Amino acid sequence: MKFVIAIVKPNRVDDVREALSTVGVRGMTVTDAKGYGRQKGHTEIYRGAEYKIDFTPKAKIEVAVDDAQLTLVIEAIRRSASTGKIGDGKIFVLELLETMRIRTGETGSDAL
Amino acid sequence: MKFVIAIVKPNRVDDVREALSTVGVRGMTVTDAKGYGRQKGHTEIYRGAEYKIDFTPKAKIEVAVDDAQLTLVIEAIRRSASTGKIGDGKIFVLELLETMRIRTGETGSDAL
Amino acid sequence: MKFVIAIVKPNRVDDVREALSTVGVRGMTVTDAKGYGRQKGHTEIYRGAEYKIDFTPKAKIEVAVDDAQLTLVIEAIRRSASTGKIGDGKIFVLELLETMRIRTGETGSDAL
Amino acid sequence: MTTALDTGNTAWVLTSTGLVLFMTLPGLALFYGGLVRTKNVLSVLMQCFSIASIVTVLWVAVGYSLAFTPAENPAVNAVVGGLGKAFLANVPRGALTGSIPETVFAMFQLTFAIITPALIIGAFAERMRFGAMLLFMALWSLVVYVPVTHWMWGGGWLQRMGALDFAGGIVVHVTAGVAGLVTCLYLGERKGYPTTPMPPHSLTLSVVGAGMLWVGWFGFNAGSALAANGAAGMTLTATQVSAATAASVWSFLEWQRHGRASVLGIITGAVAGLATITPASGYVGVGGAMAIGAVAAVVCFFSATTFKRRLGYDDSLDAFGVHGVGGILGSILTGVFASVTLGGTEQISIGRQVGVQLLACAATAAWSGGMTWVLMKIADVALGARADEEQETIGLDLTNHEERGYDLT
Amino acid sequence: MTTALDTGNTAWVLTSTGLVLFMTLPGLALFYGGLVRTKNVLSVLMQCFSIASIVTVLWVAVGYSLAFTPAENPAVNAVVGGLGKAFLANVPRGALTGSIPETVFAMFQLTFAIITPALIIGAFAERMRFGAMLLFMALWSLVVYVPVTHWMWGGGWLQRMGALDFAGGIVVHVTAGVAGLVTCLYLGERKGYPTTPMPPHSLTLSVVGAGMLWVGWFGFNAGSALAANGAAGMTLTATQVSAATAASVWSFLEWQRHGRASVLGIITGAVAGLATITPASGYVGVGGAMAIGAVAAVVCFFSATTFKRRLGYDDSLDAFGVHGVGGILGSILTGVFASVTLGGTEQISIGRQVGVQLLACAATAAWSGGMTWVLMKIADVALGARADEEQETIGLDLTNHEERGYDLT
């Protein structure tokens, strides 16, 4: 199995979720994050004090998938998350050794 | 070493922490997350506008452990996080290549 | 490639970001987290009800790097995040199988 | 009309002046601010504060005079007043309006001139650029609010025609509500409306604002009696009864439709009851107030929920759906429940009076609607009214003001 | 008692009416709302707004009349008034109560009728279902608040017996405090209490509410003088002194016990001082006010911290621990410090008066406690009073109102 981490723009999350559902993904976990990269941040000014904020808001989507699903999943994320603008984000793939569904104790693919 | 990621219900975190301590885990990192899965979300209505919220609040617990501890740790999490209801969450196990304690520079198991 | 996860004190994040830039890291993702470990938490009291809070605020920095960069990156984080006090945090290194830049579809090192 | 200063009446109108300003700063600002998304909260607060500031300057400069000073020429005076009191010239400290100092009257009226344009914000929230908003509001205050105030309260044609508007159903709510409808039609709906969820970012904030509006409305309505007497007492009573009845009925309707009552519902109901009773507040009895409150809840409930969604326009925070509809409704019902035969204070023929009220509403709505479109066009051409897509995505706070509403980390 | 309208007195009571409503909307709502967990904040705000609405309707319909209109039969009148002024019939605009319009008096009293049941919320917060809460409060307002008000202020038996209660220690705080204790005993403690931490979700909100309560209390106490004169001035002074003394003493006690003072502590102390001085506020001097404030802080400090934990009942926000205990304490101390011998205004024998005060508290507590249990039972059987486990876990906001307090992402 693989553990896929996708960093996307916050307003893309719903589309990504739908796209993943259509390729058979039944669950995922999303976390709010701040991203640093080529996309530049913004400036804030308070009584003349100018602050450069380098981080931009991102959403981190984590999804565990079967090896068989992987390419479909990556493609689904890319398609649904892409706006063509800098800052669209990244997809990272890690090896997933084991999975367990807490409720049932099922392991492996059955736990996804 | 292994990197264990557990997605659990927010109100289980304290129990999981205690369970992990009892099996000798000395540290862990917890993040607020939103989960999507079989457990269904809720509805919100504002002046007639009905919003279906598919995500449910979850806590993500990350803990790095020795290979020797792994089974104990997984069992401890399962036991303490399980309520038997849909949405109890998942445990994911990844391979952990290296660890370092920033304060001392120690690496490997000593850094846990 | 490697996927580096660093748990650091929140007020170290900017220094870590700068340190990473100087060693050629072009992007990273940061998440707010709560840490449990040797560093002890604090107490809160509300109308005589005393609560022991075991968790301390931490920042989780995730950065994907080339194998070549790894040692430099680890060293940069350690140097910039260390205060010498308990609670400075940890660095975890995982194997990263694949990376993709969503905007362009580039993969591997080019996507970093 | 007495001609000696009454310190008690003056004390009450001074207090009411504070209460009505409080309705805008921060009352309405919070009520609206809580309903938008986090990324736009400051833009709403900013709009309220900047309107309060610019309108104050304009009001003192010419607004008060044009609204409340008779123009020499009677024909002109039917539609707008004169400039004899520009910059409050010829308003010595000793000058009285009834039994209170004229300066107090001028400031009390100023607070109405402030909240009226501020009400419009609710219709175009989350998508109008700050510069154009401010230009539009400055013009609107002079071109719409000031003349209509003169028509109704400054000796203009509506007043002479016998239209009844105790505390501003026509002057405040009809003008602002209709203007709101026009501005949101002009700007078009927010990006993603209605598919994308746009939940209130802090109902807590909105509830605080609602509480301030409710209490402040005592000054708005009972203060309009310009005296601390039985009339003020009955006006306050009618206000309280209508607000409470409307809030209760709204909750009941929600419970009927959704199986539960909501806090957004109850505060919206209260505001609907308050807006609707306004023109009638000084003329009706307890029964009339209850009836008006109940009708207000039913009508505004449908206009703000079903109706709006069906027609598909994006009145972001229901400035028209609640204030406009409530204002029109209340102005018409004033023609009914003001009658002595229904426990009111006026010796009127209900049929005839309703006709007068309808005419007054129509004329005011037409003027406000038409002028609003023209002024929006001017502001748009001059400064660009609509925030571009990126500004809307990132939010107006960062893009228009380079600030963030919260930094809670 | 003068029989001519005094505009100054009227202006002050009109203002006080606004101030006391402001104490509930949004004052108390925020004070309580900030103390609960995020998932329940709206439920508290909703409870306050719905109580304000329903009680207003009931008060105007029958409450005011039953409380303040004499019943024909003197025996009946000892316990409850008549219906002669139902729907404020026979209350013309010209009618006076002392030197102010009766409508103003009726509305001023309404704001007390609103905040009293709202105070009870603090005892059962985070676990009572909305429907049952509303039914209970409507009944309680008629069965407990209205009669007790008549006993004490409407010519009923307590008043005739010579009990002293200037602004509501017995009528407001004893009735609500005891009712709170009974409701929390009836419902049982919250899931996880006392082991699970249940920290306030926003002390900032509670501090805002506390500030509103403090200022609003000027209207509550000094407004009860029904005049803008030296009596009102001294009452306001006593109120301010007691609040400040209690806040200081509470901080001192915390510093003694925990080595630091807290903001929750100082606002709780201030509220304790305000609740406790209420019945005495119009009768005491500066020294008496300081003494009452100091004693209030010490007694409420222990009742809200040590005492409650020892007995183990879950008075979520200390409605009984602060308001109930403070009310009883203040009502008794009124019998002491009201005496001219101690700088007060009353020619009384302290011993006898304390006895009268004790009897009044006991009778009121018994009636309120007993009826509260009965009415809770009725509401429970009819609609189900206790939120089920899942509702408590998810929170009342989403489960009872389908809304969320904040969406700050």
Place this chain on the structure above:
Amino acid sequence: MTTALDTGNTAWVLTSTGLVLFMTLPGLALFYGGLVRTKNVLSVLMQCFSIASIVTVLWVAVGYSLAFTPAENPAVNAVVGGLGKAFLANVPRGALTGSIPETVFAMFQLTFAIITPALIIGAFAERMRFGAMLLFMALWSLVVYVPVTHWMWGGGWLQRMGALDFAGGIVVHVTAGVAGLVTCLYLGERKGYPTTPMPPHSLTLSVVGAGMLWVGWFGFNAGSALAANGAAGMTLTATQVSAATAASVWSFLEWQRHGRASVLGIITGAVAGLATITPASGYVGVGGAMAIGAVAAVVCFFSATTFKRRLGYDDSLDAFGVHGVGGILGSILTGVFASVTLGGTEQISIGRQVGVQLLACAATAAWSGGMTWVLMKIADVALGARADEEQETIGLDLTNHEERGYDLT
């Protein structure tokens, strides 16, 4: 000066007393509290509440008497009053100050005695330990505020010299502003200042506070007329005009410099306009008020932005930059615009009066500055004034009060 009680005037001053207390609790507390970082919000709220409590006790005990009771010895009376009214002894309910009860006057003045030290908080926010802060404030209130009040309003030397200060430019803003500057110089800048970003944690909160300050200032200035008449009306007008003008000008300056206007800017401008008009508010006309508001915005804008950064001291929330500078500026301009020749009310030679005003400011600044340093030293030696590095990093809320401002999870 009339010697009969006027209920209308009394009603207005009672109301103003509530308004000015509301400026501190919770107005100023929120205005300041929103500007600090999340980890310190409670410390600011706590400082405001504890100051309000301790100062109330001290004021009633000796402060009021020392400020407003003549000392036997005329020489002594030039600098401080007597103890004849300690604990408000010899202040019967019937006692009058002008046409209002003396108790009302004493409480109205108390609210000024409360907000003045509270203003200082803005200068040392986020780094002063609670215990030392409280000790310092108690001493400062007696050593600085009370005497200066006597100098200016209690028959002391400034008043006899003919200095003009209608509502507290010298007594409130100069004393507090200069004290702020000294405290922040004494404590040194916050850890990380100015390199580390220290953005406001909740501008929403600050805007709420600003709204409360604006409205409350009606009581502050117009209440100082101690009557509900034309003087109060004109004072309120001047206050509103100056605030609005300053807010508008500040926004304009920001737009010039940064290409956009901000909400923090507009509320800061409004407060600058309010602080600056204070000493002049009762003496000037509309034109004077506009001029003062405009100048206030320009001068404070540069003192709070450019100036402070250039000199590098850390006046955290610009207590000196806005209140101090505004107070001095306003006190001087009073000498100009109070003149009848410029639409004011005073028959003065502008040149001479400006000299008197300058002298008054200088003397007050010198006394406040010097004593502040001494008292800080005392508090520091006694209890340790500066939070240590770890406390500053973790925040004052957890380390000084063991509480957290928000728990929104």
